Amino acid sequence: MPLLSAFDVEPMIDGRQSPAAMKVRRGVARLLRDLGAAVVPEVTLSSGRRADLVALNGRGEIWIVEIKSSLADFRADTKWPHYRTACDRLFFASLPEVGDIFPVEVGLIMTDGYAAEIVREAPLDRLATAARRALTLRIAQTAARRLHELEDPSPRLSVPL
Amino acid sequence: MPLLSAFDVEPMIDGRQSPAAMKVRRGVARLLRDLGAAVVPEVTLSSGRRADLVALNGRGEIWIVEIKSSLADFRADTKWPHYRTACDRLFFASLPEVGDIFPVEVGLIMTDGYAAEIVREAPLDRLATAARRALTLRIAQTAARRLHELEDPSPRLSVPL
Numbered sequence: 001m002p003l004l005s006a007f008d009v010e011p012m013i014d015g016r017q018s019p020a021a022m023k024v025r026r027g028v029a030r031l032l033r034d035l036g037a038a039v040v041p042e043v044t045l046s047s048g049r050r051a052d053l054v055a056l057n058g059r060g061e062i063w064i065v066e067i068k069s070s071l072a073d074f075r076a077d078t079k080w081p082h083y084r085t086a087c088d089r090l091f092f093a094s095l096p097e098v099g100d101i102f103p104v105e106v107g108l109i110m111t112d113g114y115a116a117e118i119v120r121e122a123p124l125d126r127l128a129t130a131a132r133r134a135l136t137l138r139i140a141q142t143a144a145r146r147l148h149e150l151e152d153p154s155p156r157l158s159v160p161l
Numbered sequence: 162m163p164l165l166s167a168f169d170v171e172p173m174i175d176g177r178q179s180p181a182a183m184k185v186r187r188g189v190a191r192l193l194r195d196l197g198a199a200v201v202p203e204v205t206l207s208s209g210r211r212a213d214l215v216a217l218n219g220r221g222e223i224w225i226v227e228i229k230s231s232l233a234d235f236r237a238d239t240k241w242p243h244y245r246t247a248c249d250r251l252f253f254a255s256l257p258e259v260g261d262i263f264p265v266e267v268g269l270i271m272t273d274g275y276a277a278e279i280v281r282e283a284p285l286d287r288l289a290t291a292a293r294r295a296l297t298l299r300i301a302q303t304a305a306r307r308l309h310e311l312e313d314p315s316p317r318l319s320v321p322l
Contacts, residue, residue, distance in 0.1 A: 033315060
């Protein structure tokens, strides 16, 4: 992990994301926006783990999208089963050149950075009410704080939100 | 209401806010941030009315702050009782020079645009569970969509979020 700026006005991009990962993120976020969901990148879950992209649709359903920009990137990830239990639906997202190397029990989105497509639907495994309430609150606070930092940066902020 | 740009990259400022109101908003938002709440300006409620500032604290409590930058501004407002029922606590916020012209059954925050102070606590009148869930979701979606628009503007967006 690279050193993070102590005062980061672009908290959604903090150096952990490769250009390929950012391309995937952009394409997936556009698709989810077109589907009517609101998306927030880099959301820290109650476990302390960070989800690459979280989407919240109009019915309050919460999706996590984990971005894998290469086979090595996927193989290095041993924590994805955790994300399955942390949302209603879990997707991997990748680039067409990576191919479908992903477990069939998780949804899959492919994108070239512009257009994106749901290649495999994710099974619905609904969060319990308390967990959904806590995660929705966390998503709201993460997005609101970043927006506020952009509008009126806090002099005391020492870690990215 | 002024004409709004069809493509507004600064959706939190849309021409309805006077410089005095923006000063109040900034000071109040800083105070609420210091208190650990996340704030979102200009949130459209399920009624279609827009709250000047909405704050969401770590316990999920939702406050609405209505900004009144002058006596005339307050007198012109007949809809504030509506906001009381739309959140857990309602505050007015104003400038010291306006003075305490506000109803005692609502909280009051005074600010010079930099520092701010809660002059009168607002009574707690808790939202019902379904209303809280819906408003928390709305706050999350509003903030997330604005953030996404800033990062990657949507070519199809025709109204400010």
